[in-house]
Amino acid sequence: MEDFNRRRKELNSLMGDTDEFFREFGKLDDNTYSDGVIPKKYKELTGLSISVLTRCEECILYHIQACLEENASKEEIIEAIKIGVIGGGSITYPSARFAFSVLQDMKII
Numbered sequence: 464m465e466d467f468n469r470r471r472k473e474l475n476s477l478m479g480d481t482d483e484f485f486r487e488f489g490k491l492d493d494n495t496y497s498d499g500v501i502p503k504k505y506k507e508l509t510g511l512s513i514s515v516l517t518r519c520e521e522c523i524l525y526h527i528q529a530c531l532e533e534n535a536s537k538e539e540i541i542e543a544i545k546i547g548v549i550g551g552g553s554i555t556y557p558s559a560r561f562a563f564s565v566l567q568d569m570k571i572i
Contacts, residue, residue: 467524510526515548515551527566
C-alpha cells in the first residue's frame with residue numbers, strides 16, 4: 464500500500480508538471496472532496512460507492528484509505544460498497560471482492 468501511495472503521488476506530480484490540465488483537475492478533485500456542506504467523510508464514502516460502480520480498483524483502494532482517515536466505520540464502508548453493487552449489479556461483484564480483500568489486508572475485517 465505504501466508503494467501504491469508513493470507511486471500515485473509521483474505520477475500525479477509528473478502529470479501536473481507536464482500539463483496544466485492535470486494540475487487543474489487535481490485541484491478540482493481536491494476541492495470537491497474537501498469538507499463543505501457535505502462533510503469529507505460522506506464524500507469519501509460516496510467516492511467509494513462510485514469506485515465500486517465504475518470498477519476502478521485503484522480508486523477503491525484510494526477511497527477506502529480516505530474513508531478510514533475520516534473515521535468511517537467498518538459498517539459505513541461496507542454499506543458504501545453495497546450501494547455501488549446495487550447501482551452496478553452483479554458485474555461489480557469483482558470490485559466488491561477487491562474492496563473486501565483490501566479491508567481484510569488492512570485488518571478492518
